[in-house]
Amino acid sequence: MWMYDKKLEYPILIKNPNPALAKLIVTQYGGPDGELGAAVRYLSQRFSMLTPQARATLNDIGTEELGHLEMVGTIVRQLIEGLSDREIEEGGFAPYYVDHGLAVYPMSAGGVPFSAATLQSLGDPITDLTENMAAEQKARSTYEYLIRMTDDPDVIGPLKFLREREIVHFQRFGECLGIVQDYLDQKRVFAPQTAREN
Amino acid sequence: MTEQELLQKIMELDFYIIDLHLYLNTHPEDADAIGMYNDAVLQNRDLRAEYTQKYGMLTSNHCVSAVPWQWIDSPWPWQKAANFELREENV
Amino acid sequence: MNETIPATPAAGDCVPLETPIEDVKLARAYVPVQVRCAVFTPAVSLTKGTAFPPLWNDCFLRTGGVIDD
Numbered sequence: 001m002w003m004y005d006k007k008l009e010y011p012i013l014i015k016n017p018n019p020a021l022a023k024l025i026v027t028q029y030g031g032p033d034g035e036l037g038a039a040v041r042y043l044s045q046r047f048s049m050l051t052p053q054a055r056a057t058l059n060d061i062g063t064e065e066l067g068h069l070e071m072v073g074t075i076v077r078q079l080i081e082g083l084s085d086r087e088i089e090e091g092g093f094a095p096y097y098v099d100h101g102l103a104v105y106p107m108s109a110g111g112v113p114f115s116a117a118t119l120q121s122l123g124d125p126i127t128d129l130t131e132n133m134a135a136e137q138k139a140r141s142t143y144e145y146l147i148r149m150t151d152d153p154d155v156i157g158p159l160k161f162l163r164e165r166e167i168v169h170f171q172r173f174g175e176c177l178g179i180v181q182d183y184l185d186q187k188r189v190f191a192p193q194t195a196r197e198n
Numbered sequence: 199m200t201e202q203e204l205l206q207k208i209m210e211l212d213f214y215i216i217d218l219h220l221y222l223n224t225h226p227e228d229a230d231a232i233g234m235y236n237d238a239v240l241q242n243r244d245l246r247a248e249y250t251q252k253y254g255m256l257t258s259n260h261c262v263s264a265v266p267w268q269w270i271d272s273p274w275p276w277q278k279a280a281n282f283e284l285r286e287e288n289v
Numbered sequence: 290m291n292e293t294i295p296a297t298p299a300a301g302d303c304v305p306l307e308t309p310i311e312d313v314k315l316a317r318a319y320v321p322v323q324v325r326c327a328v329f330t331p332a333v334s335l336t337k338g339t340a341f342p343p344l345w346n347d348c349f350l351r352t353g354g355v356i357d358d
Contacts, residue, residue: 003257003258004257005256006255006257007208007209007212008280009213010284013278013281013282014278052226053223057220057223057224060219061220064216073276074275074276077276154283157284161335161338162338164338164345164347165339167344168220168339168344169220172224173320174318174320175322176224177318178319210334211331213335213340214334214335217334217339217340218328218340221325224322225323225325228325234328284336
């Protein structure tokens with residue numbers, strides 16, 4: 001189960017409001033390559049994963065992604081809290097505002113609400129780990145695009161941190177893939193009907 | 199140490215612990231890394247105990263509270279007052 | 290500032306990944322297993338986003354949109 005640690009993984013203190021930027025960054029909150037999707041994907045896949053190393057990795061990276069979700073939500077909120085009606089309109093933020101006010105809502109930069117259709121939990125451990133490696137690359141690329149969209153160091157700092165975590169997560173999932181491949185090579189000679197044992 | 203300096207130290211150790219933790223999940227035989235991890239955890243425990251005693255509860259379920267109930271105190275982690283600038287020059 | 294704590298035991302140049310990768314097959318993906326060398330201090334780790342120098346990668350196109358060939 002989960003406990004809550006009352007601090008961010010990385011500090012976020014944004015001095016300059018920017019609703020247009022918030023509308024982009026929200027994609028890592030509820031978009032197709034964002035942290036909510038990552039957390040749900042890994043925490044769902046862990047139930048059917050094989051080998052202790054891979055189970056622990058899915059559990060713990062999924063948990064870290066919840067902390068990243070919190071960071072992205074924090075960035076979005078700090079970019080929009082206290083905005084005046086005029087700042088909302090001039091920032092092109094009115095469509096979001098009329099649906100969600102100055103709240104944080106899980107959606108993509110294009111306004112598509114969060115969907116599990118963007119993720120898979122398929123049960124075959126090689127498939128799931130390969131999906132996860134792709135997910136980490138997608139997140140890394142998205143953070144790179146977002147970093148290009150701003151010059152604000154208060155925002156770039158946490159975005160670069162989050163991008164680096166994707167690279168590390170890719171490495172860990174890659175290592176799990178090798179571990180699971182070796183395990184399955186020992187356990188079966190031909191393709192099984194189901195991968196049953198632990 | 200100020201509250202902010204103490205919180206930064208805890209954040210640094212927490213993160214170091216997290217990254218070592220993920221490494222150990224795929225490298226369970228690395229005894230030296232386990233030693234580094236354990237040292238960091240013990241150091242972090244002391245800092246967290248100090249933080250809780252001076253400034254308030256950091257984790258649900260593991261920290262004691264004064265009266266009135268401290269857990270609901272502001273600021274919460276997403277609020278600006280709970281944060282600070284982390285720059286490499288400050289390190 | 291001195292960012293790294295040498296891993297023990299102290300050795301010559303530490304190669305941070307397994308070499309060679311053994312027993313590879315077609316139609317498989319492989320990521321080299323990390324070998325731990327020196328690590329960053331906790332303070333530096335947080336600013337970089339990892340405790341492991343070989344995993345720290347700050348290189349990507351910061352400006353511009355399309356990568357042209």
